[in-house]
Amino acid sequence: MAADTPALADAPAGALTGAPPGALVQGAGQAGADLPELTVPVHFVAPERCHWPEMPAEGPAxxxxxxxxxxxxxxxxxxxxLRIFHDLRLHSSLVTLGSRxxxxxxNVxxxxxxxxxxxxxGHFVVLTQSDGYPSPLADVLIRQNDVEPDGARSFHIPHTPQPGLxxxxxxxxxxxxxxxxxxxRVNLxxxxxSEGFLAELARRGVVLRTDFQAADGRQDWGDYSDVDCVLAVRDLTLADAANKPASKLTNAWMAGVPALLGPEPAFQSLRRDPLDYIEVRSPADVLAAIDRLQGEAGLYRRMVENGRARAVDYALPAVLTRWITLLNGPIAAAxxxxKARPLALRAMDCAIKYLRxxxxRRDYxxxxxSGPRLLDGVPT
Known part of the structure; x- marks a missing residue:
């Protein structure tokens, strides 16, 4: 690991479009100094085989x-x-990591x-849902988008930004x-x-660069230094799309790059202004969006500036603040x-959760x- 806990960076608003070439957006990867104090013990749980060897669970943060x-x-x-443990552990000694x-x-x-x-x-459990389903095993659920949280048992916290952006x-x-x-690859x-789409891009002087994940799991999705627009369109079922994060959008905001995105609920729920992103469903929509960005004076710059302002709420300091606020407030209250319930009733609850x-999982x-998809009706 690195040396002692560093001074923590501010949100990245100034860095997003003014950073020198090759510079990391530090606010995207390192936590902010002005985080609220964590007031409850929080234990992160992950299989030991998944623990990062560079980050021992014991010892100084x-x-x-x-x-x-x-x-x-x-x-x-x-x-x-592991990432949330890493960042909150830098801020509080009340945070621990284990396999049980x-x-x-x-427990998270x-x-x-x-x-x-x-x-x-006798164990209270918060489950992060990721792309999954609202498991009955959880006492509290954390969703990665704000499409369906109820504010009682389930809450929304955005996905952490791409590290090393x-x-x-x-x-x-x-x-x-x-x-x-x-x-x-499966998500484009x-x-x-198609050859026809790529040819139409080339006619406009545009190339499509696909940064797919390697077969061994490695990926380099954080380098936007020579990227002018981001494309993300996948034909998910409506049920699957309801659980996906808005990371493609928030990372694009941080990178200073306009985004052309499919009709996913996570993106739509964040949209406040037409400058947030351009929604596309077909290759023809993408080509029309590129024509606008190339031909409409000032549109590109306005989208970048709007994204810079929006990104502050999704930079790491803001995400960690949401974690701490939720843990100190609604989750601590739950x-x-x-704990006030008799152990016998909690045991009964466990049995019911087990059965449900x-x-x-099968329903999810x-x-x-199966079922309707986002791009149903779009020509193939």
Whole structure:
């Protein structure tokens, strides 16, 4: 690990479009100094095989360098458990990490890392839902978008920003020459990889760069230095789309790059202004958006400036503040109510959760993989 906990950076508003080429957006990866104090013990839970060797669960808190974090956040457990532990541990000694839950703390685990066998009547559990389903095993759920949280048992906290994010080089000006997709190959609809679409892009002087994840899981999705626009369109089922994050949008805001995005609920829920992003459903929509960005004077610059203002609320300091505020407030209150219940009733609750979990998971898998899709009716 790095040396002692560093002075923590401010939100990245000034860095997003004014950083020198190749500079990291520090606010995207390091926490802010003015975080509220954590007042409750919080224990993050992840399988020991997933723990980062550079970040021992015991001993003094030390910050991992930005470039190390950039290579770590690949699987869902990384941003939702290990990354949040890393950042909150820098701020508070009340934060711990282990492979099993504790009776004397608020336990936080990724949904996929917590099964029915881990249930304990005396252990209070917060599950981060990620792309999954509202598991009955959770006492509290944390959703990665604000499409369906109820403010009672489920709450929204945005996904952490892409670590090691490198903003667009401001020397590129308003040019639109490189359209980039950053993600798994399966998540870019085939219509946007067709020869006809690529030819129409080339006719406009634009190339599509696909930064797919490597077969070994490695990815380099944080470098926007020579990217002019981001493309993200996938043909998910409506049920699957309802659980996805808005990361493609918020990372684009931080990078100083306009985004062309599909009709996903997470993006739509964040939209306040037409400058936030351009919604597209088809290759023709993308081409029309590029024509606008190339031909409408000032549009590109206005979208970048608007994104810079919006990004502050999704930079790491803001995300961690939401974590601490939620833990200190609604989650701590729910934990207090839960502890006031007799152990016999909590044991009964565990039995009910155990029985409901199997059906909930089966229903989720069924709905996720079948039913209406986002791009139904769009020509192939």
């Amino acid at each position: 030390r910050a991992l360098p930005e470039e190390v974090l950039a290579g770590k956040c690949n699987a869902a457990v990384d941003p939702w458990t 839950t504790r009776a004397d703390a608020i 685990s990724l949904l996929w890392d917590f099964g029915r066998k881990a249930l304990r009547p 490198v903003p667009r080089d401001p020397a590129r000006g308003d040019r639109v020459e490189v359209l980039a997709f950053k993600g798994d 609809d085939a219509r946007f990889r 934990w207090a109510r839960w 979990e199997g059906a909930a 898998l069924s709905y996720r993989d």
